[in-house]
Amino acid sequence: MMINIIGLGYIGLPTALMFARHGIEVVGTDINKKLVNSLEEGRLTFEEKGLDKLFLDAFQNGIRFTTEYQKTDTYIIAVPTPYIKESKKLDPKYVISAINSTLDACDKGAILIIESTITPGSIDRYVRPEIEKRGFVIGQDVHLAHAPERIIPGNMVYELEHNSRTIGADSLYIGEKVKELYKSFCKGEITVTDIRSAEMSKVIENTYRDVNIAFANELAKICRSDNMDIYEIIRIANKHPRVNILQPGPGVGGHCISVDPWFLVGDYPGLANIILTARKINDSMPKHVLSRIRTIMREHNINDISKVGLYGLAYKENVDDTRESPTLQLLERMDEHLSFGVKVYDPFVKTRIVDHQFMNFGDFINEIEIIVIMVAHDHIKENIDLIKDKFVLDTKNICDFDGVYKL
Numbered sequence: 001m002m003i004n005i006i007g008l009g010y011i012g013l014p015t016a017l018m019f020a021r022h023g024i025e026v027v028g029t030d031i032n033k034k035l036v037n038s039l040e041e042g043r044l045t046f047e048e049k050g051l052d053k054l055f056l057d058a059f060q061n062g063i064r065f066t067t068e069y070q071k072t073d074t075y076i077i078a079v080p081t082p083y084i085k086e087s088k089k090l091d092p093k094y095v096i097s098a099i100n101s102t103l104d105a106c107d108k109g110a111i112l113i114i115e116s117t118i119t120p121g122s123i124d125r126y127v128r129p130e131i132e133k134r135g136f137v138i139g140q141d142v143h144l145a146h147a148p149e150r151i152i153p154g155n156m157v158y159e160l161e162h163n164s165r166t167i168g169a170d171s172l173y174i175g176e177k178v179k180e181l182y183k184s185f186c187k188g189e190i191t192v193t194d195i196r197s198a199e200m201s202k203v204i205e206n207t208y209r210d211v212n213i214a215f216a217n218e219l220a221k222i223c224r225s226d227n228m229d230i231y232e233i234i235r236i237a238n239k240h241p242r243v244n245i246l247q248p249g250p251g252v253g254g255h256c257i258s259v260d261p262w263f264l265v266g267d268y269p270g271l272a273n274i275i276l277t278a279r280k281i282n283d284s285m286p287k288h289v290l291s292r293i294r295t296i297m298r299e300h301n302i303n304d305i306s307k308v309g310l311y312g313l314a315y316k317e318n319v320d321d322t323r324e325s326p327t328l329q330l331l332e333r334m335d336e337h338l339s340f341g342v343k344v345y346d347p348f349v350k351t352r353i354v355d356h357q358f359m360n361f362g363d364f365i366n367e368i369e370i371i372v373i374m375v376a377h378d379h380i381k382e383n384i385d386l387i388k389d390k391f392v393l394d395t396k397n398i399c400d401f402d403g404v405y406k407l
């Protein structure tokens with residue numbers, strides 16, 4: 001039996017490697033020739049704890065990478081599902097194109113497993129009609145399943161193996177078959193359900209986190225307005241057995257939590273109210289950081305924005321992924337206010353993606369008077385002594401020395 005995994009990004013690649021490590025024949029397909037070449041030559045395309053070793057194991061077990069779709073009976077589709085900025089609706093174009101190419105290649109009776117996060121109802125709305133249009137009978141010629149992922153960047157390899165997961169399918173028979181497949185590496189509980197429930201549960205998991213982060217962020221703003229210590233207050237409140245407030249921060253980034261709730265807002269206008277408000281609160285955090293920077297500049301008579309340095313471009317600690325990152329959101333805001341020249345540094349981001357981005361930490365801190373900690377990479381925690389002579393705005397609550405400004 002061979003699995004063809006379509007899309008070798010943040011989800012598809014670790015999944016492909018994990019199946020291969022556990023002895024399944026895997027071919028990974030991606031339309032990006034450069035990416036495929038790099039993988040074939042043994043070079044990983046992003047950094048992630050434990051991925052090197054997993055890659056090596058998969059290589060030894062004969063994993064292959066190609067731009068071609070393979071003829072087989074099992075496909076896992078893990079292509080991106082962006083949302084359309086204006087309408088906040090899912091853009092299914094990559095899923096649809098992957099489905100079509102799969103149909104061109106597949107055996108009769110093949111199972112098409114969609115791992116990409118999709119808005120509830122997407123398979124009914126976009127995928128089934130596409131397959132039927134091609135004359136395939138679903139349930140006979142091809143079978144559909146949805147197996148949304150749950151792994152967290154920064155701990156992907158461990159979570160891939162240990163998290164519980166959900167399989168949605170049209171029939172119990174196919175659901176159980178897909179479950180058996182994932183059981184080759186997944187030690188967590190695997191729940192089989194229908195496709196719509198699988199779609200919805202995935203989206204609400206991320207929405208739940210977004211709403212809870214928004215609560216923490218709103219509290220941070222309330223505490224700032226009335227001079228209270230948000231971190232102390234959350235620490236105390238969390239001692240209640242049924243309270244578990246998350247941490248405030250400079251915003252919510254990544255391609256999951258800051259995106260998935262919009263699917264519900266776009267599809268259920270008027271019904272998704274807390275969800276919409278939470279999104280707005282989280283999206284307002286970069287502006288809050290900006291106003292904190294302004295306060296520090298005024299207090300210390302610093303008029304030159306180029307004396308300010310943003311530490312961190314990634315969307316969270318110890319990853320190199322910059323998608324929807326709070327720092328990029330903040331830079332966009334500054335740009336709108338014609339405020340150019342702020343300096344930026346991230347030890348994980350090794351290509352230049354914004355203006356005034358430094359590649360060397362020493363050079364970066366030599367040129368600034370105010371450092372804004374946007375991301376709590378281990379690197380800054382280990383180098384905290386080097387920034388003690390700066391004015392520090394710590395949006396991640398990692399500094400405990402006198403004079404530090406918080407959110």
Ligand code: SAJ
Binds near residue numbers: 253256326
């Ligand atoms: N954040 C806060 N405060 C917190 C926790 C997080 O401000 O207390 C911020 C982070 O700094 C980051 C953003 O939220 O900017 C999201 O980070 P995250 O670590 O909470 O989650 P992601 O986006 O890396 O991964 C999420 C996970 N979903 C849930 O925890 C419900 C992961 O399990 C999913 O697989 C992933 O989304 C996905 O791909 O959908």
